[in-house]
Amino acid sequence: MKFTEEHEWLRVEGDLVVVGITEHASSQLGDIVFIELPDEGTTVSKDDEIVVIESVKAASDILSPLDGQIVEINEMLVDEPSKVNEDPVGDAWFFKMKPDNMDQIDEYMDEAAYSKLIS
Template sequence: MLRFTEEHEWLKQDGDEVVVGITQYATEQLGDLVFVELPEEGRTVAKGDEVVVIESVKAASDILAPLDGQITEVNSAIVANPAMVNEDPMENGWFFRMILADPTDLDGLMDEEGYRKFVES
């Protein structure tokens, strides 16, 4: 099941963890990424913390922790090849995995239909 934030992140539940990345819409708005900096594995984060820095040719942006929890794994492949995020944002271009402090927090986020309406509004 996919969930979405207003910051254009997607979250996909996978066992005890969620996988986090940014949406196709976000990558289209950002343009070609040339730099990605990921958090340290094991870091405890609060919702809204700046956890990832991404830079396109034109500008830098921060990616915020979508919910409270702990980072368990990061996708170092996108550090070596930031273009992967543009090419495949929903699969190979994922950013990190995290364990949520409270898995029911997911229910507060948008579902696919809700996100589609959010982007169109």
């Protein structure tokens, strides 16, 4: 698993990358009450704002970690946004994307580096 400085996790599944937010991010955000996901099929560039997360207190954006195409979104989160607080690294993934270039993922942190970042 790889991690971004924006507190996203990236997990490779074949030629796809599954993206979600870390435990640390979900606890910092607090109670999540709304999630807006991109449409399936959307072509995105790295750092595009593609997910909106709203907690009771405030809104935040999730940036696309890679160039590519959104191939699947986790519809469950639209009805149950609080799942992101319960299981951010498991069931509550945000989207699966097909990156233009899988090598782009190498620039991100491994778990040890990420743990250091948030410690």
